[in-house]
Amino acid sequence: MKKLIIALAASAALLGGFSTGAQAQEKKKVCFIYVGSKTDGGWTQAHDRGRIELEKALGDKIETPFLESVPEGPDAERAIERMARSGCAIVYTTSFGFMDATVKVAAKFPDVKFEHATGFKAGPNLATYNSRFYEGRYIQGQIAAKMSKKGVAGYIASFPIPEVVMGINAFELGAKSVNPDFKLKVVWANTWFDPGKEADAAKALVDQGVDILTQHTDTTAPMQVAAERGIFAFGQASDMIAAGPKTQLTAIVDTWGAYYIKRTKALLDGSWKSEQIWDGLKDGILTMAPYTNMPDDVKAMAEETEAKIKSGELHPFTGPINKQDGSEWLKAGEKAEDGVLLGMNFYIQGVDDKLPK
């Protein structure tokens, strides 16, 4: 009994002794909420790199608390609300599935700014930001068509939302610009972040005879499978060269840092406005990882395409393009409008998959 009292007293002392350390800081809080682990090697890590860059650039004026591995659903709403209440001046919610939760909390806290990545619902204090990933996917498709011996690539997809369907189509378009008969097989992992499922999907595709892998999920598991099976693959969101030094051809690298710095500066000088931003290669919101493990002529082709996209000379979604069933979508020379791309729910010709309905 005596020991128990001592233990109680000790823990009470611990609690009481340190609890008075309320921080008297004037720094603005710029907060981030992540769907995965910040060390996932992919999507979330790319956002965390952006956060660290931001902290380096403006660390004397701001601090950057974050929550990681927040499940999409009721927990997300609570986590975002906790951020808003804990004095965050702005909250970046970095997954599509946080959309409804962000909208709800933003309506409750009109004085706090919110920015939601890749969503389509905005408000007076809720901006959205996105990156034209499809530009990078088009380049990847071209490389795939050059590097594949069998003329078939495998695509590990997450959810059949427009963003992902757009990426699949862009990849196939790039491939077809090199090899008109190029085929693309798709497996739906139905997750953003699950190394086990992603690896299973990768194995299934390799077993079906693809010799190039690309992914729209967050971890390096597919890259590792490709390395084991001795085929090539593309990295996603982060440079995944460490997971496949002899495997990665290039990767779409999300470079959110510049964007976060720009927006946070606007917040600090009071010029922040709710906008719906969709930047591309030319704005530096995404970059291509070094072109590796390929002959020089393929590399030169990729670099040329990249330059053309940046200069605006080439828009990946330029007609003539047919839908999967062979009907015409874009006439020769016609460019797809952003609105159509953002709501894309159909495949183009050459994709060897049925879109889940």
Next chain:
Amino acid sequence: MRIELQKRARVSTLFSVLSPLLALVLTLIGGAILFWALGKNPGSALYSFFIEPLLEVWSLHELAVKAAPLILIAVGLSICYRSNNWNIGAEGQFTIGAITGSILPVLYPEWHSPMILPLMLLMGIAGGALYAGIPALLKTRFNTNEILTSLMLVYIAQLFLDWLVRGPWRDPQGYNFPQTKSFQIEAVLPEMLASGRAHWGFAFAIIAAVALWFMMRFMLKGFEVQVLGQSERAGRFAGFSARRMVWFSMLVSGGLAGLAGISEVSGSIGHVQPSISPGYGFTAIIVAFLGRLNPLGIIASGLVLALTYLGGEAAQLSIGISDKVSRVFQGLLLFFVLSCDTLIHYRIRLIFAGSQAEAKG
């Protein structure tokens, strides 16, 4: 030398009562050491983990939201465990309750009637109870082990839910995301107060706990549960049927888990999606034992476990500790509860095996 556990002749009543608190204190001390080892100030870490979430009204609401399913499930489980029926599959009954309860809003989204919510709750209870009826039937009919059958049924329930929301129940306007349409307003379990998100699920939990406490304390049925749990033979002499008790306890706990499921879906999520629970059905097992299988104790222990979920978030935000720490806390807590209980009933004896061994050692 070896270590042996020896049964104590007398069990201290004082420590039986104190053991959960003792376990809590030990967990706090263990946590302090952990934080210290991570290079964080243990005082402020424990403060933001255990105290900060209790300081604001909205956060107390969130605590109630998290605690409601834990308490509802755990009080049902306490009846099972008291009567020696080991229902491990509450997570599955929770899931099925959520599904059966959601049938009306998903299939009849245009039905705007105040009747819909009570019907949903009843269907949720029925679904959970029926699903718990499967292991009960298997046990009474074929003498199967309910631990295994109820546990395996969890995976079936989860995969069934997964199939439903990716297939027939998917919202056609939902950008192909695997979730149903949002429930119509009449089908949403309302919030209790305007000051936060806590919905009536918490009230259900308290009512269920008090009702079952009353039953265990003052009614013949409660006596029957205890007698059959302690000795089936003695129960038979008293005219109680162990078979009927299997049914009774499984149906009650399944029904409550089902109610928790539909309350969670209707009150806090607002639609059905592939993942509706962070493992409430399993965490509720810890809650039940931490509450000494006493329905009123379970209210307290449910709140404590709910706090470990919220505290993890608060600690991550204010001092930057990994979110994994809340799981570590839950594990520490269970470990200390079980070891305290063991040491109340047993004493540790060191046995030295003869002088030869001693000379060597």
